[in-house]
Amino acid sequence: MTAPPELDFASLGAHPSLQRALTQRGYLAPTPVQAAVLGAPDCDLLVSSQTGSGKTVAFGLLMGRALLQDAETFVQGTHPRALIILPTRELAAQVQRELGWLFATTRARLVSCTGGTDLRLDARALKRGAEIVVGTPGRLVDLIERKCLQLSSLEMVVLDEADEMLDMGFREALEILLEASPKARRTLLFSATLPKTIQAMARRYQKDALSIDPRSGAPTAHADIQHTAHLYARGDRLATLVNILRLADEERTLIFCRTREAVAELHQQLLQRGFLVTAISGDRAQHERNHALEALRSGRVRLLVATNVAARGIDLPDLGVVLHADLPENGESLTHRSGRTGRAGKKGQSIFIVEEGAQRKAERLFASAHLRLHWTAAPNAESVAAHHRKRLEAELSATPMLHQEVSAFAAELLLRQDATTLLTALLARALQAQPKGEVLKPISPPAIKRAKSPLPVGGAMRAFEVNLGLKDQAVANWILPLICRRGGITRREVGAIRVARDRTYFEVAAEVAARFAETAHARDPRAPHVRIGPATAPMPTRSFAHTKLPRSAPPHRASRAAIS
Numbered sequence: 001m002t003a004p005p006e007l008d009f010a011s012l013g014a015h016p017s018l019q020r021a022l023t024q025r026g027y028l029a030p031t032p033v034q035a036a037v038l039g040a041p042d043c044d045l046l047v048s049s050q051t052g053s054g055k056t057v058a059f060g061l062l063m064g065r066a067l068l069q070d071a072e073t074f075v076q077g078t079h080p081r082a083l084i085i086l087p088t089r090e091l092a093a094q095v096q097r098e099l100g101w102l103f104a105t106t107r108a109r110l111v112s113c114t115g116g117t118d119l120r121l122d123a124r125a126l127k128r129g130a131e132i133v134v135g136t137p138g139r140l141v142d143l144i145e146r147k148c149l150q151l152s153s154l155e156m157v158v159l160d161e162a163d164e165m166l167d168m169g170f171r172e173a174l175e176i177l178l179e180a181s182p183k184a185r186r187t188l189l190f191s192a193t194l195p196k197t198i199q200a201m202a203r204r205y206q207k208d209a210l211s212i213d214p215r216s217g218a219p220t221a222h223a224d225i226q227h228t229a230h231l232y233a234r235g236d237r238l239a240t241l242v243n244i245l246r247l248a249d250e251e252r253t254l255i256f257c258r259t260r261e262a263v264a265e266l267h268q269q270l271l272q273r274g275f276l277v278t279a280i281s282g283d284r285a286q287h288e289r290n291h292a293l294e295a296l297r298s299g300r301v302r303l304l305v306a307t308n309v310a311a312r313g314i315d316l317p318d319l320g321v322v323l324h325a326d327l328p329e330n331g332e333s334l335t336h337r338s339g340r341t342g343r344a345g346k347k348g349q350s351i352f353i354v355e356e357g358a359q360r361k362a363e364r365l366f367a368s369a370h371l372r373l374h375w376t377a378a379p380n381a382e383s384v385a386a387h388h389r390k391r392l393e394a395e396l397s398a399t400p401m402l403h404q405e406v407s408a409f410a411a412e413l414l415l416r417q418d419a420t421t422l423l424t425a426l427l428a429r430a431l432q433a434q435p436k437g438e439v440l441k442p443i444s445p446p447a448i449k450r451a452k453s454p455l456p457v458g459g460a461m462r463a464f465e466v467n468l469g470l471k472d473q474a475v476a477n478w479i480l481p482l483i484c485r486r487g488g489i490t491r492r493e494v495g496a497i498r499v500a501r502d503r504t505y506f507e508v509a510a511e512v513a514a515r516f517a518e519t520a521h522a523r524d525p526r527a528p529h530v531r532i533g534p535a536t537a538p539m540p541t542r543s544f545a546h547t548k549l550p551r552s553a554p555p556h557r558a559s560r561a562a563i564s
């Protein structure tokens with residue numbers, strides 16, 4: 001069967017130099033927002049988009065197409081041709097990095113101008129010339145007023161995280177920048193939410209903008225794949241896999257492990273449990289690989305265990321399920337693995353299993369592949385039994401084959417025995433012949449559910465600290481969501497919060513403290529400078545000089561970015 005005509009960057013008209021950069025990075029399929037904006041006509045756009053949606057590459061690709069046209073590289077001029085306005089220094093650095101690799105071979109000069117840095121450096125960089133300028137509103141206005149920045153050659157203006165900029169009080173600065181830009185420019189407005197203020201701004205500064213909400217049905221390469229994530233208790237990995245495979249017993253399934261050793265081990269374990277399974281890993285001879293693939297294609301086996309490398313480039317028959325026995329290394333690998341199913345318009349399933357405690361890490365992985373998954377309990381022995389009953393019922397209600405001899409025997413038995421007793425005995429026999437599901441250990445409910453359970457009153461607490469304090473204008477009510485987000489816990493699991501000069505101490509319920517410590521310790525790429533760890537000093541009895549700060553003081557700009 002031929003592969004479906006999946007959307008790719010070439011078919012969406014991305015510039016060839018940028019396409020090469022994407023391929024080198026392993027980004028083969030566009031995200032929904034990329035597919036939607038590249039597929040739109042060349043007009044102003046009002047795009048609903050979240051961080052993590054791939055929006056930076058989306059506007060980068062539009063920029064590349066509009067500014068380069070048929071040229072391979074930029075003809076370097078004096079004034080910028082594109083301006084990206086965004087709310088924070090962190091976001092500017094992120095966007096500059098992202099466009100840096102995307103435009104690497106095009107000789108584009110990218111200059112970033114953000115508050116909190118030496119303005120003279122920005123002025124010097126702009127004087128040397130820039131094709132694309134990325135900056136925060138206040139600094140850009142300063143540079144215009146000092147005549148260091150000229151907007152007269154702009155062909156495209158992007159407002160990134162526009163709602164955030166309005167919330168932060170940048171409205172006036174944005175108006176100055178938009179008024180100073182040429183009327184004939186294209187304006188792209190990206191915003192997570194579209195409140196009235198944003199809509200009013202769009203009406204005033206955009207021309208017949210096309211609204212795009214990629215979540216509302218733009219085609220995606222993997223629209224036919226249903227993703228599921230299950231948590232399992234320590235020691236239950238194999239049992240969880242077995243139960244999932246018992247439920248998917250009619251589907252051809254590709255099972256991914258990280259290493260050759262893991263492939264060999266799981267292959268053996270599944271054989272021992274009676275599954276028709278084969279395996280390939282890089283070290284097998286070619287004829288063995290062919291043999292394994294032939295077994296899968298002919299239907300002699302239903303399951304194939306493989307590493308990413310072994311599965312790459314091989315033409316597998318229709319797969320109903322991709323099962324990740326080990327989590328993929330990163331978002332790209334996840335997308336590649338899952339893309340082995342859901343092909344040619346058929347529905348496919350991609351199933352992840354995650355050990356309790358690694359939930360937060362897995363969520364980061366899913367987010368990097370633009371997935372937001374709901375955690376569901378792994379199928380247990382009862383689910384497997386229920387599945388067998390359902391299948392048996394379906395088999396029995398299918399048109400029966402009429403065997404005269406059997407019918408006569410049935411009639412004879414019914415003369416001697418009660419029908420219910422007979423049927424029960426027959427069903428019991430049929431069900432007994434089915435393989436049993438594995439009994440799983442209970443897991444503590446995932447974080448989402450924990451939110452509903454009350455904090456143990458007077459329960460033991462552990463002290464932690466985060467390196468944001470009074471110097472960052474920290475206050476408890478914006479530190480709290482940061483703690484919860486970074487550690488995957490709920491507000492009910494956080495006790496006292498004490499803001500000190502250069503850090504904030506806080507308590508976490510002892511029963512979730514170990515998991516919290518592990519999850520919160522992981523670096524958050526959006527706010528790499530924010531670090532959380534066990535308290536290095538005793539918890540103060542009250543917040544330091546709390547009264548000096550207005551309770552509702554808006555957090556410091558950079559810190560706001562850290563909690564968003």
Ligand code: AMP
Binds near residue numbers: 034051054
């Ligand atoms: P953004 O929403 O722009 O912050 O992007 C989030 C992350 O997604 C960044 O690390 C990008 O490099 C990555 N990304 C962008 N486009 C793709 C793609 N087509 N496939 C996989 N990852 C992507």
